[in-house]
Amino acid sequence: MSAEDLEKYETEMELQLYREYRDVVGLFSYVVETERRFYLTNAVEVSPRSIDGAEVYFEVTMADAWVWDMYRQARFVKNVRVLTFKDVNVEELARSELSVDLPDS
Numbered sequence: 001m002s003a004e005d006l007e008k009y010e011t012e013m014e015l016q017l018y019r020e021y022r023d024v025v026g027l028f029s030y031v032v033e034t035e036r037r038f039y040l041t042n043a044v045e046v047s048p049r050s051i052d053g054a055e056v057y058f059e060v061t062m063a064d065a066w067v068w069d070m071y072r073q074a075r076f077v078k079n080v081r082v083l084t085f086k087d088v089n090v091e092e093l094a095r096s097e098l099s100v101d102l103p104d105s
Contacts, residue, residue, distance in 0.1 A: 013070045020075070024066050029093055034060065035086035038068035046088055057085045 001009075021040075028040035043063040050056050062080040069075065082088075 010070075017068065017070045021066075021068065025093070028064075028066065031089075031091045031093060032060065032062060032065075033089040034082050034084050036084075037082070039065045039080065040068075041065040041080070044090055046090060055085065057083060058088050059083055060088055 025040060027042075029042050030040070030044050032039040032041055032044050039062060041062040041064060045061045047059045047061075048056055049059055060080075060082040062082075063078065065077045065080050067075045067077055067080075
């Protein structure tokens with residue numbers, strides 16, 4: 001497989017993933033961003049934790065989630081648990097934000 005073929009394949013996979021996102025975003029209430037992944041979910045809880053009172057990390061639990069990852073075969077996940085020392089961003093989606101337009105070309 002040439003570098004050009006690989007780039008074309010990845011571009012097609014990204015477009016397919018974006019189209020899937022467009023189709024499912026209306027099913028979810030929250031967007032969750034961690035250092036490694038982007039999730040859509042209907043239930044999220046972020047709990048700060050500490051190791052011996054020193055370093056703080058976050059435990060993020062989600063239920064009924066969709067994962068933005070073009071290399072995953074199954075992007076719908078029943079339960080997710082993420083542990084991270086990095087920032088976690090949680091946003092509640094307003095219903096007006098749920099309309100995403102993408103040409104079907």
